[in-house]
Amino acid sequence: MKTPRLVEVRQRVLKQNDLIARGLRQRFHESGIYVVSLVSSPGSGKTAFLEQTLSMVRTRHRTAALVGDLATDNDAVRLARSQVPVKQITTGTVCHLEAEMIRNALDGWMDPELELLFIENVGNLVCPSSYDLGENLRLVLMSVTEGEDKPLKYPTIYNTADIAIITKTDLAPAVEFDAAMAHTNIHSVRPGMEILDVSVKTGDGMQQWMRLLESRIAESRAAQFNQVLEAKR
């Protein structure tokens, strides 16, 4: 038998997903839509946080949400109470959202006047980290009941996210949550990461989150505006 011939390939395994994500990012950019995705383990309070966020932003921005779930539409039903358009993506056996699912969900559904889109990923801290969804901002949530060492157990998801949100801080005394330790652990896996401590129940930290979100949207719009000016020159 002849010696096998080695052929260079150099292709990213998820190039198909990355291509679709790039297309989505371009489309969002051209339509002036700011996109925020949320990842966390099941039960971290993603849906409660998003429901509260939607009702706070909907008067200022035309907002919609996509929500990924393995089987049920419970989360979509809850989010619809905030009176913004919500669409469910049932992933079936797939444990994460992929760019193609986002593209398919938006077809014929996306409001042309939309300004702000939230994407709630399936509750999972492992799989979503590999898949770009074309978002501007990725939030990773952890609740105080999960323990301070969560970031050390799942360093990759923290490394692919932009902002860490610690939820359910009203329960911190009951579970003896060490907030300083949690912050240290997050910064250990992702130096300099922005962290917000929030409680949807008491409203603590939610105004701070709104200010941060507004500043990120403003930055993105300014960048877009400058790009248009550059193009005209």
Place this chain on the structure above:
Amino acid sequence: MTPIGAMHELSIAMSILDVVEEESIRHGEGRVAAIHLKLGPLSGVAKEALLAAFDLAREETPLKECQLLIEEIPIVVYCPVCKTERSVVSIQNMCCAVCASPTPEVLAGRELEVSAMELCQ
């Protein structure tokens, strides 16, 4: 390992086969004997789970006898204090292995890439 983790690696394994099938058609004749994959710790993919998933995924495909050879790529960061490329203490402690400064700028370690394939005529 959780079944959820296994499903993730299975879809990655199927993507690897898609990439290789496409590339082998482009290169014409020959059976693919092995696939060389570069895998970084920050890719979100576990090596052992991927190897197991690949065994399942390749069944009933033209690549059923193909081997998956994984090259693990270490994390490389830019250290703002040493002003050069450095390794880190660990994936849990993203600090310069030399001077212990925090190093947010990752230069390598996210790889999930088919680097080459071995073709038999």
